[in-house]
Amino acid sequence: MRRLLILAGRVFTSACFKRIFKNLDKNNSGRVTVHDLHHLLRSSGICNTTTVEDLEELVGPTTSLDYAGFLFFYDAMAFKVFDLNNDGFISSDELQTVLSRIGLLDEHDCKEMILAYDRNRDGVLDFGEFKDMMSVRDLSGDGLEK
Numbered sequence: 158m159r160r161l162l163i164l165a166g167r168v169f170t171s172a173c174f175k176r177i178f179k180n181l182d183k184n185n186s187g188r189v190t191v192h193d194l195h196h197l198l199r200s201s202g203i204c205n206t207t208t209v210e211d212l213e214e215l216v217g218p219t220t221s222l223d224y225a226g227f228l229f230f231y232d233a234m235a236f237k238v239f240d241l242n243n244d245g246f247i248s249s250d251e252l253q254t255v256l257s258r259i260g261l262l263d264e265h266d267c268k269e270m271i272l273a274y275d276r277n278r279d280g281v282l283d284f285g286e287f288k289d290m291m292s293v294r295d296l297s298g299d300g301l302e303k
């Protein structure tokens with residue numbers, strides 16, 4: 158179970174969020190732009206259909222993000238990827254559909270993952286619960302660079 162969760166977390170970490178951020182922040186300004194993020198999403202295959210306009214809507218009235226904003230953005234993007242019907246919740250069916258697309262997990266595992274993080278027991282994950290699930294990435298040793 159733990160191993161599966163870490164695997165799922167890795168889908169979105171690939172290596173290390175700080176490294177991703179640093180790579181995007183080519184001029185070392187401590188901020189990345191919406192265009193940088195757009196390029197990241199497309200090149201990583203996470204969200205090929207997302208346009209710069211979609212991102213601008215998500216990011217709000219700013220054209221660049223600091224690291225904290227970047228992490229929030231990434232969680233929000235991941236949530237959007239899983240929330241296939243855009244109702245603001247992730248069901249075990251949606252989790253299964255997305256994870257099976259990338260060759261991870263079967264139906265049983267998805268139900269367990271939802272159960273493990275479904276704090277209010279409504280059978281689906283809202284954004285807060287989803288972020289808890291994603292925070293498993295901290296257990297995989299990412300984030301602290303020497």
Ligand SMILES: [Ca+2]
Nearest residue numbers: 240242244246
């Ligand atoms: Ca949904």
Ligand SMILES: [Ca+2]
Nearest residue numbers: 275279281282
């Ligand atoms: Ca819930």
